[in-house]
Amino acid sequence: MTHSPPAALKTRLSAMMFLQYGIWGAWLPILYPFLVWRGFTPGEISAAFAVGAIGAIIGPFIAGQVADRWFATERFLGLSHVAGAVLVWNLASLESANTFLIVSFLYGLIYAPTLALTNSLTFHHLEDRDRDFGPIRLWGTIGWIAVGIAMGHWLAQMHTPEGVTGAVLEAAWNAGRADAFKLSAVLGALMGVYCFTLPHTPPARGVGKRNATLEAINEVRKQPLITLFLLAVPISVIHQFYFVHTSAFLSALQAGDEAAQGMAGKINALLGVGGGGLMTIGQIAEIAVLAAIPFVAKRWSRKTLLAIGIAAYAARMALFAYTDSLPLILFGVALHGLCFGCFIFVAFMVVDEETTRDVRASAQNLFNLVIIGLGIIVGSWFATSVVGEWADGDWTKLFSIPMWMALACLVILLVAYPSKRRAVGGAK
Numbered sequence: 001m002t003h004s005p006p007a008a009l010k011t012r013l014s015a016m017m018f019l020q021y022g023i024w025g026a027w028l029p030i031l032y033p034f035l036v037w038r039g040f041t042p043g044e045i046s047a048a049f050a051v052g053a054i055g056a057i058i059g060p061f062i063a064g065q066v067a068d069r070w071f072a073t074e075r076f077l078g079l080s081h082v083a084g085a086v087l088v089w090n091l092a093s094l095e096s097a098n099t100f101l102i103v104s105f106l107y108g109l110i111y112a113p114t115l116a117l118t119n120s121l122t123f124h125h126l127e128d129r130d131r132d133f134g135p136i137r138l139w140g141t142i143g144w145i146a147v148g149i150a151m152g153h154w155l156a157q158m159h160t161p162e163g164v165t166g167a168v169l170e171a172a173w174n175a176g177r178a179d180a181f182k183l184s185a186v187l188g189a190l191m192g193v194y195c196f197t198l199p200h201t202p203p204a205r206g207v208g209k210r211n212a213t214l215e216a217i218n219e220v221r222k223q224p225l226i227t228l229f230l231l232a233v234p235i236s237v238i239h240q241f242y243f244v245h246t247s248a249f250l251s252a253l254q255a256g257d258e259a260a261q262g263m264a265g266k267i268n269a270l271l272g273v274g275g276g277g278l279m280t281i282g283q284i285a286e287i288a289v290l291a292a293i294p295f296v297a298k299r300w301s302r303k304t305l306l307a308i309g310i311a312a313y314a315a316r317m318a319l320f321a322y323t324d325s326l327p328l329i330l331f332g333v334a335l336h337g338l339c340f341g342c343f344i345f346v347a348f349m350v351v352d353e354e355t356t357r358d359v360r361a362s363a364q365n366l367f368n369l370v371i372i373g374l375g376i377i378v379g380s381w382f383a384t385s386v387v388g389e390w391a392d393g394d395w396t397k398l399f400s401i402p403m404w405m406a407l408a409c410l411v412i413l414l415v416a417y418p419s420k421r422r423a424v425g426g427a428k
Helices: 007-025 028-037 042-068 073-091 096-123 129-158 166-176 178-193 212-219 227-258 258-269 278-294 302-322 328-333 336-353 357-392 395-416
Strands: none
Touching: 007 028, 007 073, 007 096, 007 129, 007 178, 007 328, 028 042, 028 178, 028 227, 028 278, 042 073, 042 096, 042 395, 073 096, 073 178, 073 395, 096 129, 096 328, 096 357, 129 166, 129 278, 129 336, 166 227, 178 227, 212 227, 212 357, 227 278, 227 328, 227 336, 227 357, 227 395, 278 328, 278 336, 302 328, 302 336, 302 395, 336 357, 357 395
């Protein structure tokens, strides 16, 4: 029988998650319209997303090795977030595309590994991941929601001129979106200091002398991880369609859709403007899903949960593509809860339980590499320079492509992923 972690520990880990995802949620939902407003070309915009992902590919090999072999995880996190705060503050004022790309690359190199390391640090201090990880991780979602709504109201109060609509209003919001990077920097500095107070998480150092990443790669080659890692690439591409285009898609509804003004006006008053506020509906739904994971994870197989997540990706893109009903579109936004909770969140659980203890940080970073590394590089290019230019403003054409991709992934999962159940809270 496993024991519940002390309340003080859960509070400390929850605060870590709140700051970790608040840092990212401040600027990611608004990046695409912000760069369009800055005059970046589609190729430069896809590159801006991709260079951060390139950093995410390189960073995990360094971070996983350091955390698994040499350096306490909480100290590595603290130094990384302080350095990241300096870089993201500068993104607010950079107008040169080349300079923006360089700084984004450096920031991705530093920030991306911290996503997986906060997971591995949390897992290290929990006896039962199924029961305890979800309630702690959902505070990351709350952090994302809090900063999204805060930025939405900041734009509404400080960057919404009276009596203007349409393109003029969207331009005013874009000017204010630079403040999102500054908010992210402030949160990053706080997180950096806070990490030094987290529970000590020493390196496992391993049972041998081999490189931890190489050992993790050897374990990932086995089922079910090989299928999970291969599916994660197209799923991450689909995920990127959401984060690249949804803010602009929702902003158009908020700024210029006459038929939706009544309902949109009420939502704007609650969540703010600029698209990012509306996107927090997805994170609010995510809270409900993550809160339910400890219960359903004991009853449903990992394969079932992953399938639900992929099906939600397909349904969300179908609603974006084939309806102009604001309530249905917002329901599609809310499906983000199932997309993230049942696929990405559960996938990190699978990675943790299917790998040996001394390489788990490296394995988490490898999966993080696929999700926010390879997938974002391919997804950013595909969503902007390929499908984005082909669709040319036609939302139906744009969102139908990732819908069909999700359906194909669902078929592959059902055929290739092994059907089995693991012991709850098992560890190797």
